[in-house]
Amino acid sequence: MHVDWLALFKVSAVTIGAAVAIVGLMCLANWFLTPPDEAETAPRGRRLAGGFLIGVMGLIIIGGLVLIIPYFH
């Protein structure tokens, strides 16, 4: 029986790395978008930073999907 342990390790590393990166970016974006005090909305600068981070997160997910396309096609 041949088991590709290196590939298994890569799957584990990529899974944990990607999940922590995406959730981490979302948490950071949420921190920027949450108003510091009792205010209704966060200041403009924080909102921009939060939006940028959500954009980066979206790009990582789309990148992941593009990565998978060679397997499906």
Added chain:
Amino acid sequence: MPIEAMIIIVVLTALVFDFTNGFHDSANAMATAVSTGAYKPKRAVLLAAIMNLVGACLSTEVAKTISSGIVDDTLVTPETVFAALVGAILWNLFTWLLGLPSSSSHAMFGALIGAVLVQVGMVGVHGGVVLSKILLPALVAPVVAGLASYCSTRLAYATLTTHHKGSKKRFRHAQQASSLLVALAHGTSDGQKTMGIITLVLIAGTLQSDGGQQWWSQAPGSGPHWWVIGGAGLAIALGTYSGGWRIMRTMGKGMADIEPVQGFAAETSAMAAILASSHFGFGLSTTHVVSGAVMGTGLGRTPGEVRWGTAGRMGVGWLLTLPAAGLIGAGAAFLAHQGTWGFVAVLVILAAAAASIRSLAGRNHVSPENVNDSHEVRVFGKATEAPSTPPTQGALATPLAASLPEGITSEHPAAATPLALTRLKPPKKKRRIRPARTKG
């Protein structure tokens, strides 16, 4: 039996399997989203159905590698595939009745192995491939997804200092997107598996027929017909839309009470695991991955909240899937190879068993309206009702201190858990006043 009639019956059975696969696995993508309220139940299954349909029609690469070398494809006949499908359908229905999220792909592989063993013996089964491609990934997948989910949940709760209303809303939106992607990934892998099965039957039927070109004829090595792609995509989408609420309850409420942050972490981890494993050529079960991720996120917030009883039942279900589906597949193959009467007998048994399971499920019906009302699925007896809102981390102290019994301060060790309090002060029994008896 004429080969054309057999082909039609096997193709229809494959579409029924695809339907059961859809409703069995719709929970994979949507259970956490439904339990956290990110989606309303009916909208969740509608969106999952659409994404499954899109995923199934995305390409046909997975369909070409259906048996993945687990059995010798050249020995497979329409009867073998029919028996394997019957085994997988019955195991899917049985686990659905119990509300157990088990892998439909493993059920299919187990039944196929059982059917081939009866037909040609051990020669037809590639043991090494079974170990490396099914058993090992089945062990690794939930652990990796659970670990990823655990780490991301810890990270999320470490950064969430306040429970701002907007945060919950944002994570709900994020969870909506991640669950749609999991549904897409499911359609891409599982929808195409049925296309592969049908294609396999059509090729086997073409080789067995006298050589005349039929509307269903298919040359070895060619891709699936357009009607196979459309039919399989529609079957899995319809199955997904029909819900599978029993499994959705177990997956969304049974293992742990989760919040939108946890739902997002679990779905993201599951999505990352599915995409990474597909890229590296491991065919993981989405059920195993999502179950592991939900358990990991439960452990990441409060370890005591994971219901290990439910997790243990699921583990037993996973262990039994291959041998149990294999046994049913072997029995069905034995009958189907006896001739027309055996083939018809298998069909009758399948219909009778499906009707019985459906009838049993009706005793404790789980629907979109009551899917979140309990955290357990029962066949007999009444399921325990779940609390209306899941407890949140750190939110227990205030209401608890306010409701402490006299003489017990918040520092008292007994005040640590709400359960202990109920033990300290049991509710007083009401005295029944009996009406006075009148003489005469």
